[in-house]
Amino acid sequence: MMTRSFIASLSTAALAVLLATPAARAKxxxxxxxxxxxxxCKTSCSEDYQVAKDDCLNxxxxxMEVCRAEREECRLATGIDADFARCRADLxxxxxxxxxxxxxGSTELGQCIDQxxxxxxxxxxxxxxxxxxxxxxxxxxxxxxxMACPPADPSAPPVDVxxxxxxxxxxxxxxxxxxxxxxxxxxxxxxNxxxxxxxRCRSDRDACRDPVLTQLESDIAACNEEAPRAIxxxxxxPNGGDHARADSARGASTASATEAPAGVVExxxxxxxxxxxxxxxxxxxxxxxxxxxRRKGF
Numbered sequence: 001m002m003t004r005s006f007i008a009s010l011s012t013a014a015l016a017v018l019l020a021t022p023a024a025r026a027k028x029x030x031x032x033x034x035x036x037x038x039x040x041c042k043t044s045c046s047e048d049y050q051v052a053k054d055d056c057l058n059x060x061x062x063x064m065e066v067c068r069a070e071r072e073e074c075r076l077a078t079g080i081d082a083d084f085a086r087c088r089a090d091l092x093x094x095x096x097x098x099x100x101x102x103x104x105g106s107t108e109l110g111q112c113i114d115q116x117x118x119x120x121x122x123x124x125x126x127x128x129x130x131x132x133x134x135x136x137x138x139x140x141x142x143x144x145x146x147m148a149c150p151p152a153d154p155s156a157p158p159v160d161v162x163x164x165x166x167x168x169x170x171x172x173x174x175x176x177x178x179x180x181x182x183x184x185x186x187x188x189x190x191x192n193x194x195x196x197x198x199x200r201c202r203s204d205r206d207a208c209r210d211p212v213l214t215q216l217e218s219d220i221a222a223c224n225e226e227a228p229r230a231i232x233x234x235x236x237x238p239n240g241g242d243h244a245r246a247d248s249a250r251g252a253s254t255a256s257a258t259e260a261p262a263g264v265v266e267x268x269x270x271x272x273x274x275x276x277x278x279x280x281x282x283x284x285x286x287x288x289x290x291x292x293x294r295r296k297g298f
Contacts, residue, residue, distance in 0.1 A: 030186075030189075030190035031187060031190050034183055034186035034187050034190060035183070037182070037183070037186065038179055038180070038182075038183040041175075041178075041179035041182065041183075042176055042179050044175075045172055045175035045176050045179060046172075048171070048172070048175065049168055049169070049171070049172040049175075050064070050065070050068075052164075052167075052168035052171065052172075053165060053168055054152065055152060055164075055168075056159065056161050056164035056165050056168060057161065058151045058152055058153060058156050058158075058159075059146065059149040059150075059151065059152060060149050060150050060151065060152050061152065063148075063149035063150065064146060064149055066145070067142055067145035067146050067149065068142075070141070070142070070145060071138055071139075071141070071142040071145075074134075074137070074138035074141060074142075075135065075138055077134070078130075078131040078134040078135055078138070079127075079130070079131065080127050080128065080130075080131035080135065083123075083124075083126075083127035083130070083131075084124060084127060086123070087120050087123035087124050087127065088120075090119075090120065090123065091116055091117070091119075091120035091123075094113075094116035094119065094120070095113055095116055097112075098112035098113050098116060110241075111240075113241070114239055114240040114241035114244070115240060117240070117241050117244040117245070118240050118241075118243070118244045120244070121244040121245075121247050121248045124248060125247065125248075184198075184199075184202075216274075217274075219293065219296045219298075220264075220273075220274030220275075220293075222292070222296075223274075223275075223288075223289050223292035223293050223296070224274070224275065224276050224279070224289065226288065226289075226292045227275075227276075227279060227285045227288035227289045227292065228279075228285070228288075230284075230288035230291070230292075231282070231284045231285060231288055235288070236284040236285070236287045236288040236291070237287055237291075238283035238284050238286060238287035239287065242283040242284075242286040242287045242290070243283045245272070245280065245283075245286055246280065246281055246282055246283040246285075246286055247283075249265075249277070249280040249281045250281045263277050264276055264277055265277055265280050270293065270298040271289075271290040271293045271294055271298050272286070272289075272290065272293075274293075275289045
């Protein structure tokens with residue numbers, strides 16, 4: 001009897017596994033499919049945004065897309081993106097060697113990583129210098145191509161280009177937000193969870209995070225205000241990493257004629273994140289900001 005009971009139990013368990021396998025496999029494909037749809041949705045938003053911007057300038061969209069494609073091919077031909085990728089790969093390997101050679105939190109580890117960042121900056125700087133003339137040609141060629149594009153509607157009245165672009169940007173942001181909402185619905189369905197219930201959980205999570213984010217924003221603002229005063233007082237002491245990041249920021253701002261040093265730096269390093277981008281070009285500003293954020297517990 002025990003043998004029969006055991007065999008029956010084993011058979012039931014095996015059947016449950018067999019029945020569960022298709023569902024598990026379906027779930028394995030469900031979330032990746034939702035991610036693909038999210039990517040496609042965001043791509044559609046970007047395309048609509050480009051069309052809207054071209055309409056603001058009353059330029060034929062198909063012609064402008066040809067110009068953009070030629071600009072991208074021109075940039076790829078300079079080799080700068082491949083060179084940047086090699087610089088990033090070398091930096092990651094150098095950081096791994098530093099972590100293997102020195103204990104976490106040690107001064108030696110910090111110095112080793114700082115030196116690796118200096119070498120990475122030199123690598124990127126050399127890449128920019130090699131591609132500098134070719135990139136200028138790419139930008140000049142693109143401007144000429146764009147200016148030569150015929151109007152989409154010759155009879156269209158002139159519009160406020162700035163306001164038109166702002167509207168296009170707002171529509172783009174709304175589109176991406178809708179993509180994310182659709183992705184959340186699909187992901188909850190993959191887990192067979194009620195979307196409204198999960199949304200309440202997300203809302204509770206956001207409410208929990210709000211005080212933390214508010215404090216973070218306050219600390220960031222305070223450190224951005226303190227950094228210029230520290231520079232004026234001569235108390236900022238930049239290290240090799242500060243110089244490397246400042247040089248990299250200056251190089252990035254000159255690499256693109258359309259990129260203005262506005263906004264803040266987004267970084268995984270909590271002592272750098274939130275720094276005013278205009279100040280990131282200055283090694284002393286970097287050092288003062290880092291020091292302030294470190295005193296605040298970051």
